[in-house]
Every structure is written in structure tokens, then in C-alpha cells.
Amino acid sequence: MLGLALRRTRRLLAAGAAVGLLFATTGCLRLDLGLEVAPDDTVNGSFTAAWSEDFLESASTGENPLSRAELDAFLNALLDGVPDAERVPYDDHGFVGQTAEFSGRPLTEFAEFGGDEWGYLRITHEDRRYLLDGHWDLRTAGFLDTESFEGAEILLSVNFPARVAEHNGELDGRTVTWTMTPGEQYDLSAEAVQYNGWAWFAASVASLVVVLALLWLWQWTRLRRHSLH
Template identity: 65%
Template sequence: MLGLLTRRVLLAAAALGLLVATSGCLRLDLGLQVRPDDTVGGEFTAAWSDEFAAQAADQGLDQAQLDAFLDALLDGVPGTERTPYTEGGYTGYTATFTNRPLADFADFGGDDWGYLRLDHSGREYTLDSHWDLRAAGFLDPAAFEGAEILVSVDFPARVTEHNGELEGRTVTWTMTPGDEYDLTATAVENDGRAFLIIGIAFVVVVCGLLWLWQWRRLRRFSVGNPSAQGR
């Protein structure tokens, strides 16, 4: 998906012809939700800033041309549901996909700009990704100054290591054209056997304490206990 994304960005930018250098002109937001059954759902948003859209109109770019650029991006996403997006001064579209096999993300990308790999082995989920956004062929930093590229992954397990921003079980990375990025994260499932052992041990301890309390109570009030007979 991201490999297709980079190629489509290049083709669409060339087709668009002229782009005004505007800080934060474009937002690309990929969100993945990894599920316990090893399927992946998610959303990909492509949106222009309202400021850029206004400046582009002044330079002769109509809304149809801007929408065509976003369409070229969204066509690379394996989703059929597309909805309008308006948030934080950006307007565009969001494509949604569901129930993609995790294996589809085992070796994702792999072109000149980067890759993203998601894996589940045993109780551990790992993400390893590298993106070189210095290449002008991806998003020319001179034309897309401050463009916002967001990648977030929601894991079905506790995140133990990451180099992004963590909220709950979701790790988010923010990138911009002109820099190079390494994205890493590890999430580990709870060991069900450990919980079972702890539960059994707890039951044994409780039963032992109840038995000890009952034995002492019976011993105290038994016929053979002198203190009990004297009452």
C-alpha cells in the first residue's frame, strides 16, 4: 500500500503540473488496527489544507484538479468505502479497509523510498519500517514544505517498546518530506498460562486458609478441648 502510495504521489504530482510551496499543504494519514485474529483494518486519509486550496485557486488550479490528486493517492488503498474528511483546517477524503490478512503487511513497500513490515510471532507483535523522504521523487520538499505524513498502528497487546508517540496501545509517527525515518514498535500479549497458574495458586491459598480456619475453630470447640468443656 505505501509502496503504491509513493509511486502514485509521484505520478499525480507530475500530472498536477504546479504546486505552490505552502507550509503544511498536504496531510497523509495512514491508521492500521491489528486485531487478535491476525487481520488488519484501517483508514487512509488524503487531504489538502484549506489555506493551500485557496492559494491554488488563485493560481488557476480548480477543485477538480486538487481532487484528482487525492484520488490518485486513494486509488492505491485496498478499500472500497470512501468518505469526506474535514478536520483541523484540512479537507479531503478517507478510504476505509477491513479484514486484510496480517501476512499482507509482512513485507510492505520495498521500493526506493521505504518499507513497512508487521509481524506476529508467538506472543510478540513487531513493526519495522524505514522511509527516506529526502528523495525529490516522493514529495518534493520544495513544493510540499511541511506536508504532514502520519502513520499510526493500534496493537492488540501491550506496547513494550516504540520510538513514536504512545497513547494506550496505539503508536503514532509523524513524518515530513526532506527527512529520513526509522519506525519501530514491539507489543507483547499477556501469557494466559501465567494467569492460569496465578489463579490456581490463589484458589489453593484461599482453600488452605479456609481449611486452617475451620480446623482451628473445630479444635477450639471440640469435646476434648478443656476450655470448651468449662463453658
């Protein structure tokens, strides 16, 4: 599902640039993929495609003006790559568009994505460890042509149901975010480790036993000294 969405996005953007539908505007486009891994090994998520308000204003008055309907149709085509998703309006920090939301997808669907020119992304759950690794090559010809989409924002965020032990993105609580731009390549990695309740309980019991033993030994020593006097 995710791989399909990204491949469709790349093809559509390439086609848009090729026929001259879009022109160079810094920060004109935002693509934001957010995933939340649940403790039951299902995934909830959203894929946002949005234009900047500045771009929308300039697009209607440029040399080759574009209507809002044409631009909205372009975003709709991008979001068609996310099947069985609910569409909701998006309006945040000067960007407007749509978000496709989905829930309850099996984590196994995210075990292997890619194999195309752009790279791959994997999220797996092994024992008590959630592992994410990936490689996105945004230099690939046809993926967000850098001349037409200079400064486009590409965001990927993953919320884990466990403490994040290692990552190479930006961490906020249990959410790791990677911020990317066309023309670059990125290696993505993160590891989250589940809390082991039984191990904590065993360690707590052992610590309690040690404390009680030391208290008993201290008390016994005091009583013995007192009896000798």
C-alpha cells in the same frame, strides 16, 4: 497494497511538482495512514489525502491558479493506490479531502512492504507478539519534494490488539502514531504482547492455594496452642 499506495503517492507528487502544478505552501497537504490489527490477524484501515483549507483558498488566486476540480483529481489519483476501498469525504481541523477505507485484509499482506527508495514497513504476528519495524526515507529525491511540500503532514498510526510493550512513536492506549515530514528519515518500531489468559489463571490458582495453605496453617497453629492450654 500499502507499498503500491506509497509508491504511487511518491510518483504522483514528484510529477505534480515537476510540471509546476503545485507551489510551496507550508502545511498544504496531509497524508494519514491508519491501520487497525484485529485479533483474528486481519487488518482494517484507512488512507486519507487532504488539502488544507488555506491552501485551497490561495491556490485559486495564485500566479498559476488551480481549480478545485484539478486539486480533487490529484487526491483521487493518490487514493487509487488503495484497491477495493470505499471512499468517504474527509473534513477535520482545517483539512478537507477524501479517505479510502478498507477492512478484512490478511495480516500477511503487511509482512513486507517496500524495497523502493522510500524504505519498508513490516507488521508480523509471532506467538503472542506483534512486531512492527520499518524505515522511511523521506529525503529520497522525488518523494514529496521539500520545496513544494514544506511542512506536509505524513501520519502513520497502528492500533494493536494487545498491550504495547515498546515503541518509538506516540502511544495512546494501544495505538502508536508516528508523525513525519518530507526531508527526514525515520526508523519505526513497536512491539505489542498479547494477554496470556492461561498463564494468568494458573498464577491465580497458585496464589489462591498459597493463601489457603497459610490460612490453614495459621488456624491449625491457633487450635494447637488453644489445646495445649
